[in-house]
Amino acid sequence: MAAEYAERASRLPHAVVWTRGAEGGEAVTVLPDGCMDLLWTEGRLLVAGPDTRAYRPGLGAQGPWAGIRFHPGTAPALLGVPANELRDRRVELADIWSAADEVRHFTEGVDAAADPAAALEELALRFAADSPPPDPLLRAVVASLAAGRSVAATAESVGLGARRLHRLALNAFGYGPKTLARILRLQRALALARSGVPFAETAARAGFADQAHLARDVRELTGEPLSGLVRQ
Template sequence: MSPVYAERASRLAGAVVWTRGPEGGGAGIVLPDGCMDLLWTEGRLLVAGPDTRAYRSARGPCVGVRFFPGTAPGLLGVPAHELRDRRVELGDLWSGAEVRRLIERVDAAVDPVVAIEELALRLAGDAPPSDPVLRAVVASLAAGRSVSATAESVGLSARQLHRLALGAFGYGPKTLARILRMQRALALARSGVSFAETAVLAGFADQAHLARDVRALTGQSLSGLVRS
């Protein structure tokens, strides 16, 4: 396991495998990103639901799979809105005996990173194909298109899109769009783009609007996040 935080693309399409080793085991801040995670830590399998605010993670080594937005509910068999802003034991969602077998398998693995990825791949293999509309919604909102334009592009009414989003992402499309816009802004700012230009490119009214939204979603300043 890596001594600090590291991530790589998973063999599961759109997913990311990540590790946090003992030397990177202090509590950290997890920012909203529209995703859900399956994670293993010290003999426990947990599901991290979709966040609407920053989450302070527990201490200790951990490995996980971060699923592409909207795909985890179909693999886990639970609507995303039921897990919003929560970390839940997998045993609370599935049969306790089945989860104990899975935990034993990961615990016994030479490399828990490989084991947790294999588990995610198995879940995907057992689940029905993901709805292509979900990926189209994410792509549209991530590109900065409005919720109404996104709904029209996938052939849904605003009400239908909202209902779909609750089950797949855990919150409505406006919240998802706001979170994806913040992530887009952070990527720009961390690449060296000035905050003023970042605000324009990411779709904010101005730099002050960007600063307020980042603070509201993360509890931290934009400059602080970029430095960290």
């Protein structure tokens, strides 16, 4: 089993602070969720871009780890990089920012902290203070798609044409609104199934055509059957 994982709400609105100890066995698979993370492990600060498929850490990912998980669409403004440039990638913060000395200073500060997760949160709050506030339009897009509305209905509700919404989504979320909608639907299904809702009912409530459609989508996005994900 992997070492213990814990998370809490961040003082940064709509973000989550999480920690994981050193891996004691198989590394944990990270499922796509529309989010981006600022990551720390000893001596390193990284950014996890938005995933379109399950991410399985390789060798050298034993940890311990701390992270800030940003609400979909909020990290690009804080980090100064379009989300689509980081899609399906884990990138050193120093490779994104030209100020290598500044990144080294940040890393050393988190390394030396008694509570690295709290120090990482302070760093994220500092980034947020130096960035424009989150765009409420992006939050409206996420809320609409998370509720199961179609891309067309979402575009109409926020007053954007389909092409403009697609361009906005690439920059903010890392992929088009159809992919984001599919990932958010996966997360709805996982939440329902893990709460004990039968799979057929989960499929209907989450917006799938049927249980077979649910099973195919889960396999394509995660590489695992829904039953296995529910047990994790």
